[in-house]
Amino acid sequence: MLLLHIGASHLNTEESQTSNLPIASWKYLTPPTRVLCVFLAVFAIALTPNGHWWTWLFYGIWLSAIVPLSGVKLLKLLQRLAIESSFIGVVLLGTLFQKSGEVVWAWGWLQITTQGLTILGSVALKAFLSLLMLNILTMTTSVPMLLHALRVLRVPSLLVAILASMHRYLSVLIEEFNAMRRAAASRNFASHKLWRGNAQQRAWQRQVIGNMIGVMFVRTYDRGERIYQAMMSRGLKEVPPIMEVQPAGLQDLLAVIGTVAIGLLGQLIYVMRSF
Structure with missing residues (x-):
């Protein structure tokens, strides 16, 4: 869905509009670091079991601080989230009707239970927070840089080539x-x-x-x-060549360590609330 967003809207990255951001902003991270941080954040969000609202509140506050540091336009980000949530909402409705739990509403064989509401709210929060991170990544990083970052992170070459071909052929479609x-x-x-x-x-x-x-x-x-x-x-290559690749620095190491620490802290909140 995000790849379709990139190809269909012909959006340019907003890095040129973030010159007034502080030195510790998202802009100054290398693309592999951005991809790795997003992967770790999405993994921590998805790893949290259903019903642990305090952990997702902690992750939500963390992600809300990343949005201004990324330099993306809030209105454009919300428009993307609204379009993607409309597709995911159709799938999420199926999680509402569960047999276990206390019945809140019933109409014939359809019934809404407390368990169904918990699952629906949990999956919706996971999807929203994950889409928020992925949209920040795609709105601040060009497609060639994303493909290059996947190669740096040792993603299989065949998978990267398929993603590159999909992006190239979207304009044909x-x-x-x-x-x-x-x-x-x-x-x-x-x-x-x-x-x-x-x-x-x-x-x-x-x-x-x-x-x-x-x-x-x-x-x-x-x-x-x-x-x-x-x-x-004409000598096709799997990934478009990158003329200049920003080398990783201290800010990249600190960003990865900080992402891991925040992810573990969120899971610690979940474990402490379980007892």
């Missing part, structure tokens, strides 16, 4: 979709009169849209194959 949308609009396919027709007409329109999606897949697959062959003939 968007171009083919826009071409088919213009063709459909020129034939008055999406007019209000057609959409107000009877059920038979609407069923025909849904069938046409399904066929358009299938045709778009075939066309993008063929075009992507041609692009891949052209790139191979």
Whole structure:
């Protein structure tokens, strides 16, 4: 989902807008350090069992302090979170209906229990905090630098190559979709009169849209194959080359140590509250 955000919106990183940040800000960390800190933070958030609200409150305060240090625009960050949460919310609704626990609300075979509310709130907080960290990472680090950071962190080369190809081919998919949308609009396919027709007409329109999606897949697959062959003939590399790579320094070591310490402190809060 985050990769689709990067390719579809053509966002540039906001590092150029963070020149007034302090020296200890997120901007001055190398991309491998950023990726490692995000991985450790997401791992600590996901490791916390359901129902331990004080631990997530501690992590939330920590992440709220990272947002101003990263230099990202708060409005743009909230817009991304709103779009991603709308997709995740559909999946989270399935965790609400549990058989165990005290019944809070019931309607036929559907029932909401205290256990279901706990699971829903816990998973929602985990997803929100994790998406917050991942969005900060993608909004402050370019895709080539992210791919380079994955290689530095010894991620398998095949996986990095797949991610690089996905990013390259997103523009092809968007171009083919826009071409088919213009063709459909020129034939008055999406007019209000057609959409107000009877059920038979609407069923025909849904069938046409399904066929358009299938045709778009075939066309993008063929075009992507041609692009891949052209790139191979020109000496394709798995990851785009980086001209200048910022060397790791003391601030990177302190950032990793601080992330590990905060993650362990949050887990210590969970353990102490359990007794």
